[in-house]
Amino acid sequence: MSNPESFIEEVTEEVRRDRTMALMKRWGPVALAVVVVIVGGAAWNEWQKASAQSQAQAFGDALITALGGEDIAARRDAIAAVEPAREEQQAILALLNATALNNGEGGDPAAARARLLQLAETPGLAPLYRDIANLKAIMLGGTGDAAQDAAILETLALPGAPFRPLAIEQQAVQAMAAGDMATAVTLLRALTEDATATADLRRRAAETIVALGASPDPA
Structure with a gap:
């Protein structure tokens, strides 16, 4: 053997390769499962984001159409017909419904105030929407x-x-x-x-x- 160092390196590399193969045989399925979970989770998150964006866009388009009604009565009916897909959308609709109910011919401030106070008492409502509902209710005469x-x-x-x-x-x-x-x-x-x-x-x-x-x- 003219080059002992080269021989040692070859043996070391062979041993390393054998160990790697053994580890792959032993842990390969686990590693594959981890990869599948990571990739699958990323795909699920992207799908959720796309779905939420689509729902938000559809909700916004429906509101724009509803608020573009010919008169206040048409706008009231159109807003009431919008279907919310998320909790915050329900809160936004409730605020718009109360505003439409208070405005224009045939408006009913007392009913609008009652709806706002009811919205403010909704369990789990985001603080921002609760504050808006309470403030608008106070502006319409308060709780009594x-x-x-x-x-x-x-x-x-x-x-x-x-x-x-x-x-x-x-x-x-x-x-x-x-x-x-x-x-x-x-x-x-x-x-x-x-x-x-x-x-x-x-x-x-x-x-x-x-x-x-x-x-x-x-x-």
Whole structure:
């Protein structure tokens, strides 16, 4: 043997090949099953994504068609006929149904408010939809219990809440209804300085302060 090192390398490679073959015979089926599960799981996830996207598109198209009705009565009927496929779609439909029920000729604010309050009590409803339903119900007259309305608005007006500026405006409205103009002005002044409030809302708050005989500037 003129090259011992070459011989050793060949033997080592042969031993490695034999071990690999033995491992493949022993664990090959398991590895194959793992690969099948991974590939199958990826395919299932892609199918679910495609299915969800298709459902969302169909739902959106149905809503666009429904909201394009000739008059409010036609829109009410069309919205009521849309079939939701997911929980969030059910919530969106309930909000639209309540809005359509409140608007236009033949509107029924009391029925719309009742639907919104019922939606807000739905178990498992996403917080965003619950907040919208509660806020819209308050704007339509509330629950009929001043203390409960105040508690709802207090929650909606917490720092970081998505509809905090609108909730503060409703708190001011409630204060004015109770004859507490000082509290109303204080709340409205806070709105004029709230960076999260829209320009329209800040302007509306300032105009309301002036209408109450006060100055938007506390100084």
